[in-house]
Amino acid sequence: MCGRFALFSDPPRIARRLGLPEEEAQWQARYNIPPGTWIPAARRRDDDSPLLLDEMWWGYKPHWAKENAPEPINATVEKVATSNYFKGAFAHHRCLVPADGWFEWVAVDGQKKPHFLCREDREPIWLAAIWAERADGVPGCAILTEPARGIAQQIHPRMPLVLDDESLEPWLDPDMTDRETLRQVIHHLSAEYITHWPVTTRVNKPIENDPKLIEPVTSGSD
Incomplete structure (x- = not known):
């Protein structure tokens, strides 16, 4: 799953990668982003709208859903294209x-220890997600997850769907709506680029937010 992540890269760098004006990217570095908060995302408001970077609520609940409907933060790749909800x-x-x-947690001696997973070269990553307008009129999103691959399997059975660079444009293409077509053109980042290390248990508290949260810790330390 994906229940906590970090975004601290220079915002204009993110905008440039998408071919967007640098002034569209304005947010503070966050080292411990929990669900139920506003997060940056790239989207089109509708099929004819230009691509933009804005903020979304991390929690997916379409405006047509019943009051007691779930508000998931993730959607699985196995069901996202067929579930009526997604x-x-x-x-x-x-x-x-x-x-x-x-971040993901692994059981060690009966305790859950947090790890930080990222690209080996420390380049930013792109998480595939879907969004819908909520009943309150704001966009809410869910991050897609898939079975863990490569070294990530050591930590958790699932991981976010991290796209390779060539998949960003087709993923955002409003004209691509067919599931099988998307399967052919969308590819996840190769597992060989992913690495991880143990980090402080301070990350367990969403209120914590500083660069030391992603620094490696040795066994038995905090």
Whole structure:
């Protein structure tokens, strides 16, 4: 799954990668981003709108959903294209969430120890996501997850769907709505680029937010 991530890369750098004006990217570095908060994302408001970088609520609940409907933060790649709750957004409201890495927890001697997962070269990553307008009129999103690959399998059975650079444009293309076509052109980042290390348990508290949260710790330290 993906329940916590970090985004601290220079915002204009993120904008440039998408071919957007640098002034569109304005946010503070965050080292411990939890669900139920505003997060930067790239999307189109509708099929005819230009691509933009704005903020979305991390929690997906379409405006047509019943009051007691779930508000998931993730959607699995296995069901996102077929589930009644997600398939409309998958076809028409795909988006990208920029990140520098994500956190996951592994059981060690009966305790859950946090790890930070990211690219080996420390380049930003792009998380595939979907969004829908909520009942309150704001966009809410869910990050897609897939079975963990490569070294990430050591930490958790699932991981966010991290796209390779060539998949960013087609993922955001409003004309691509067919599931099989998307399967052929969308590719995840090769697992060989992913690395991880243990980090402080301070990350367990969403209120914590500083660069030391992603620094490696030795066994037994905090």
